[in-house]
Amino acid sequence: MSDAPKPTPSAESSRRDFLSASSAAVAGAALASSIASRAYAAGDDVIKVGLIGCGGRGTGAAEQALNADKNVKLVAMGDTFSDRLEGSLSNLKKCSAGSKVDVAPDKKFVGFDCYKQVIDSGVDVVLLASPPHFRPAHLKYAVEKGKHVFAEKPVAVDGPGVRSVLATCEEAKKKNLSIVSGLCWRYHNPKRETIARCQDGAIGDILIMQCTYNSGPLWMHPRKPDWSDMEWQVRNWTYFTWLAGDLITEQHIHSIDKAAWVMKDTYPVKATGTGGRQVRTGKEYGHIYDHFSTVFEFANGAKCFSNCRQMAGCDNDITDHFYGTKGRCDVFKHQIIGENAWKYSGKDNNMYQTEHDELFASIRAGKPINNGDYMAKSSLMAIMGRMSAYTGKTITWDMALNSKEDLSPPKYEWCSIETPPVPMPGQTKFL
Numbered sequence: 001m002s003d004a005p006k007p008t009p010s011a012e013s014s015r016r017d018f019l020s021a022s023s024a025a026v027a028g029a030a031l032a033s034s035i036a037s038r039a040y041a042a043g044d045d046v047i048k049v050g051l052i053g054c055g056g057r058g059t060g061a062a063e064q065a066l067n068a069d070k071n072v073k074l075v076a077m078g079d080t081f082s083d084r085l086e087g088s089l090s091n092l093k094k095c096s097a098g099s100k101v102d103v104a105p106d107k108k109f110v111g112f113d114c115y116k117q118v119i120d121s122g123v124d125v126v127l128l129a130s131p132p133h134f135r136p137a138h139l140k141y142a143v144e145k146g147k148h149v150f151a152e153k154p155v156a157v158d159g160p161g162v163r164s165v166l167a168t169c170e171e172a173k174k175k176n177l178s179i180v181s182g183l184c185w186r187y188h189n190p191k192r193e194t195i196a197r198c199q200d201g202a203i204g205d206i207l208i209m210q211c212t213y214n215s216g217p218l219w220m221h222p223r224k225p226d227w228s229d230m231e232w233q234v235r236n237w238t239y240f241t242w243l244a245g246d247l248i249t250e251q252h253i254h255s256i257d258k259a260a261w262v263m264k265d266t267y268p269v270k271a272t273g274t275g276g277r278q279v280r281t282g283k284e285y286g287h288i289y290d291h292f293s294t295v296f297e298f299a300n301g302a303k304c305f306s307n308c309r310q311m312a313g314c315d316n317d318i319t320d321h322f323y324g325t326k327g328r329c330d331v332f333k334h335q336i337i338g339e340n341a342w343k344y345s346g347k348d349n350n351m352y353q354t355e356h357d358e359l360f361a362s363i364r365a366g367k368p369i370n371n372g373d374y375m376a377k378s379s380l381m382a383i384m385g386r387m388s389a390y391t392g393k394t395i396t397w398d399m400a401l402n403s404k405e406d407l408s409p410p411k412y413e414w415c416s417i418e419t420p421p422v423p424m425p426g427q428t429k430f431l
Helices: 011-026 031-036 058-067 082-092 113-119 132-144 159-174 189-199 229-235 253-262 351-365 372-391 397-401
Strands: 047-052 074-077 109-112 125-128 148-151 179-181 205-214 268-278 291-297 301-309 316-323 327-330 335-338
Touching: 047 058, 058 074, 058 125, 074 082, 074 113, 109 113, 109 125, 109 268, 113 125, 113 132, 113 351, 125 132, 132 148, 132 159, 132 205, 148 351, 159 316, 159 372, 179 351, 179 372, 189 301, 189 327, 189 335, 205 253, 253 301, 253 316, 253 372, 291 351, 291 372, 351 372, 372 397
Parallel strands: 047 074, 047 125, 074 109, 125 148, 148 179, 205 301
Antiparallel strands: 205 316, 268 291, 291 301, 316 327, 327 335
16 A cells, blocks of 8 residues: 555535646646646645556556545557457456446547547546657656556656657656656665665665676567558567667666666766677567676766576566665665664565556646656666667767657558668767
8 A cells, every 4th residue: 555645624625626727737737737736735626637658568558557445437448459459458357446437439539649639638647658769758648638547667768859748848847747657666665665775874885786687588579470560569569679679678677767766866967788688589579689787987986787688598686776875775685784774674565556646646746756867867778778779889878868769650650661780889870
């Protein structure tokens, strides 16, 4: 269960306080802003949710959203593929909160533009769980329309996407909108306390971070004869950089984000990385790498040694270790060894549920959460590591942020689209 505080004032006083605060924050803003300031503090108004991206993570996020508040309904769904939408809808109706699923036939939207239809369907909150490439456009439209957002990680796959997300999240602040990130470890109570102690100096000045995400392979959908290139790529989005950002961005971002988190959300000035495609060499795996090794260097001289791989038959290792002048921290054991020895003894929590508990509590209380800065910058940190490995060059933070490399396809249609060549260090150019 979440430790997020629940609003306790009377219905009328809570409603008045929230409306007053919201009016001050959004005075003179566009109509979309007034939508966001609708009073929810009483807990009696139904919060209507729309899901965009109906894969496994999107379905899970929808169930968690439905369990996060007593008066919430899922009323609209959108996905690129109808079979994914229908499968998700069927599963959600069977879940513990299935009675809160109220998606009418005319609120099921399919295609590349489904996000606009979901957002325009009368929802208050949108859950963004499509492949990461689409996140900047989906987030921008949601905020333009005055919606609160849960955004899965990562939130971009290239520099232009990160810049778009940063700008959008600034607009969300002006409109009093909540944006909660899918970087779920930041909502895990044991890690919250562990990281906080490190930030407070329990291990002294942090010198080295070792972040590892060595795991097994992911799913893959064999290509069917009637699939266009575009459909094959979108259905197997994890294997294409334009859709997922490669495994360092799509998966290893969890580890990378913890390194930035313990450094109080300061980010590295440069990255030097290597990587390659050693095991997943078949064309069915697109063109991404299957391993990366990156050294991130911070302005104060601290370094993060980052490693990730996705290979079958190998030992898995998903751990994070921080080393300082007074000791060290084993993040997953929630333990500090050294002068200030400590081990977490409190309660565990379901971090996925807590993300949504705190999102909906923030809406009811009229106290927006905005995770936009760290969710965008941690995405960029992962992207700069990928850029370094792909090019064989050291990439600075400013280079990555200001990169002109836009991975978007020429058009969003079920058409022929080439698989890019496997990046070759020393040959692939930084843009």
